[in-house]
Amino acid sequence: xxxxxxxxxxxxxxxxxxxxxxxxxxxxxxxxxxxxxxxxxxxxxxxxxxxxxxxxxxxxxxxxx
Numbered sequence: 001x002x003x004x005x006x007x008x009x010x011x012x013x014x015x016x017x018x019x020x021x022x023x024x025x026x027x028x029x030x031x032x033x034x035x036x037x038x039x040x041x042x043x044x045x046x047x048x049x050x051x052x053x054x055x056x057x058x059x060x061x062x063x064x065x
């Protein structure tokens with residue numbers, strides 16, 4: 001998990017069809033950076049499910065029982 005750059009932010013926005021100035025992409029990258037830095041120490045150690053779409057299935061299964 002690395003800190004996003006303005007180029008990466010711009011590419012994601014472009015892929016989503018959202019026009020984004022370089023200045024705005026830089027501001028977004030700077031505002032997200034500290035969060036990525038905070039989680040760097042535990043990156044890769046959290047037990048996330050590999051397929052998030054199964055979460056709804058598992059929750060529905062528990063409710064149905």
